Amino acid sequence: MTPLDDTRSRMDGLGSEAGICMACGSRSVGLCAPLDATALGDMARATERIHLAPREPLFRQGEPATHVYTLTDGTARLTRVLADGRQAAIGFRFPGDILGFTPGAEHAFGAETLTEATVCRLERKRLDALFRRHPVLERRFLELCARELAATQDHVLALGRFTAEERCAAFLISLAEAQERRGHTGPVFRLHATRADIGEFLGLTLETVSRTFSAFRKRGLIRLHGQSAVELTDRESLVALASGEGGA
Amino acid sequence: MTPLDDTRSRMDGLGSEAGICMACGSRSVGLCAPLDATALGDMARATERIHLAPREPLFRQGEPATHVYTLTDGTARLTRVLADGRQAAIGFRFPGDILGFTPGAEHAFGAETLTEATVCRLERKRLDALFRRHPVLERRFLELCARELAATQDHVLALGRFTAEERCAAFLISLAEAQERRGHTGPVFRLHATRADIGEFLGLTLETVSRTFSAFRKRGLIRLHGQSAVELTDRESLVALASGEGGA
DNA sequence: CGAAAGCTTGACACCGATCAAGTCAGGTGG
DNA sequence: CCACCTGACTTGATCGGTGTCAAGCTTTCG
Structure with a gap:
């Protein structure tokens, strides 16, 4: 009954995927x-x-x-x-x-x-x-x-209604989707942002981001490869968390 | 040194003051x-x-x-x-x-x-x-x-960085400014929104909104006239709160 | 006047901020 | 190649601000 467009990536902020070339040599799309x-x-x-x-x-x-x-x-x-x-x-x-x-x-x-x-x-x-x-x-x-x-x-x-866990999950999913729209394949993504950067985006402190990622790791939802790469090992659960379904 | 445009009303969401007539009889502006x-x-x-x-x-x-x-x-x-x-x-x-x-x-x-x-x-x-x-x-x-x-x-x-008090103050100021842009004069404003509505906008519960308004009242920043009208008795302090200057 | 809706206030719990050590990774220089 | 140094990250302990639950109260309106 609720009219939703579930396909739109929530909490995007991760790029407008304009597919615009602006004449940078390539006249693409x-x-x-x-x-x-x-x-x-x-x-x-x-x-x-x-x-x-x-x-x-x-x-x-x-x-x-x-x-x-x-x-x-x-x-x-x-x-x-x-x-x-x-x-x-x-x-x-x-x-x-x-x-x-x-x-x-x-x-x-x-x-x-x-x-x-x-x-x-x-x-x-x-x-x-x-x-x-x-x-x-x-x-x-x-x-x-x-x-x-x-x-x-x-x-x-997201900032008004999501818990720290939901925000972090939504961030990871958005990040993955943004990179996949640009041709990335595989479950490992580079963050490029520090915990502090992520916290500033999610309205959390860097400690909370770190703790939440650790909790995800312990639950088998992600694996960390060095400091700046994440592997989404249980994407289903992350998606569920990100859409407020609370499960894991 | 920080390049800001302080004149833009923060946390507006209170109407884009388009001044647009859309041909509703009047061809105004x-x-x-x-x-x-x-x-x-x-x-x-x-x-x-x-x-x-x-x-x-x-x-x-x-x-x-x-x-x-x-x-x-x-x-x-x-x-x-x-x-x-x-x-x-x-x-x-x-x-x-x-x-x-x-x-x-x-x-x-x-x-x-x-x-x-x-x-x-x-x-x-x-x-x-x-x-x-x-x-x-x-x-x-x-x-x-x-x-x-x-x-x-x-x-x-505002949602990511403001406390409940700052959000409520910012809301009241924005509300007042929005109504003044539309010709309202005097310190008494009608809310038209319930505490629950305001809470939904500010990412707070209705109880927190109520408590915060009560605290403002006790500090002499506002007076409540019935359930749906507020008088801003100390607008200066509210503005200070709304811009994160912590004072009262 | 009565009922319903909205508001206020209190008690308590809990999430996330804060403060404070540590630990780890990556780069630089010896 | 290793030692060190720095910036980033992790983890722990504690505190406070809000949410939650629960009464009671006030306003509004029929």
């Missing part, structure tokens, strides 16, 4: 599809590749949004800061995701790399010009924004 | 501004006024998004449901706000009235037609969506 060769050429020429070290900021909250970025390689996280200095991670981003697009003049949140990363950046005014010539592009970004909104709303639910 | 008289006329004719009782659903999560609504009178709340039945309020809406717009085919969340309410509803396909003729409208909705996203992200921060 998504955003660029409606563009003709000339426009694509223009765009590719206006585009600039940048390499970043781990933990390097791409842009900060409040800065003028002069560029739009596509993450082509590596992992990044988005953070939002409060007046009193507290901050939270609001999402993670993976290759193919767009970063820093906003209709406003300033970035509403900051982005920084977790790993070494490569981004492809385009001047905002070039994008605006493209919008004018291809209004359909704007629709694309609207869809992207709406999907993002739905994911953020799910995250609100 | 916002959305309709770029429209010529003919288009406005078309739209007004396609529009339908609906009256709703308190606690009546406007649409449910998962239903086909056949219409877009403007709330012209009353208060509504938006809720998102999880597979296991848990649900959370993700926002409240006030007169002037748009409800139920999504680029997708189905509603990502449900909406229901809290009070008696009037909405003005427009068929989705009419809106799409309007988009085609006036691409600038799409930009308008993109901005709306982005603002919504920023508000939801702030709510994520």
Whole structure:
């Protein structure tokens, strides 16, 4: 009776899987599809590749949004800061995701790399010009924004209603799904985020994340390979936990 | 040094103050501004006024998004449901706000009235037609969506990092600001939401909301007038609490 | 006036934060 | 190649904030 779309990954925040190329050499899919060769050429020429070290900021909250970025390689996280200095991670981003697009003049949140990363950046005014010539592009970004909104709303639910265990399980499942959408196979996933990063995203302390992962390990739900790789050994149970079915 | 935009109301979720008329007779501001008289006329004719009782659903999560609504009178709340039945309020809406717009085919969340309410509803396909003729409208909705996203992200921060007291204070301040943007004057505000509604929005139980309001009352920050009206007697302190400055 | 719904308050339990040691892994320099 | 050093992680003990359960009270409305 409850009208749900169970297929949408809950508590996503793990990338909008836009499948957008933004003219980074490859004209593949998504955003660029409606563009003709000339426009694509223009765009590719206006585009600039940048390499970043781990933990390097791409842009900060409040800065003028002069560029739009596509993450082509590596992992990044988005953070939002409060007046009193507290901050939270609001999402993670993976290759193919767009970063820093906003209709406003300033970035509403900051982005920084977790790993070494490569981004492809385009001047905002070039994008605006493209919008004018291809209004359909704007629709694309609207869809992207709406999907993002739905994911953020799910995250609100998770933070408001989930226990630490449920949040951690949901995080692991989301992470796995995000990587699988990008072609990853097998049960072992790299986290790239520290326990502190994960805690900041889930509204928990790093100790609680660590304890919860340990509990999962003892129950045979996961195995840890070094510090930054997880193997999901009992994905069923994790999914059950993540959707609040309490079992294990 | 921290780049913040303190002016944006945090934890908004209390209406996107779109200032949009959607042709409900009045052609006032916002959305309709770029429209010529003919288009406005078309739209007004396609529009339908609906009256709703308190606690009546406007649409449910998962239903086909056949219409877009403007709330012209009353208060509504938006809720998102999880597979296991848990649900959370993700926002409240006030007169002037748009409800139920999504680029997708189905509603990502449900909406229901809290009070008696009037909405003005427009068929989705009419809106799409309007988009085609006036691409600038799409930009308008993109901005709306982005603002919504920023508000939801702030709510994520609030749920992840705020204590019960801070959340309640932030809620009261946001409520007051939302009503003031709509012309309300004076320190007394009507809630229209029960303690349970507020708790569902803030990720708290109704008992905790009640206790916190009582504590505010005892500290002289608020006065309660009946069950559904609050007077903010020490707004300064509430603002301080809401921004995490811990004082009272 | 009576009933129902909503609110308040209390007692208690429990989850997760905090504080505090340790341990482990990975990188650097000897 | 090993020793060390540092940052990240784990684990334990304790505390406090919220949830839960349970009365009772107040407001609202028929």
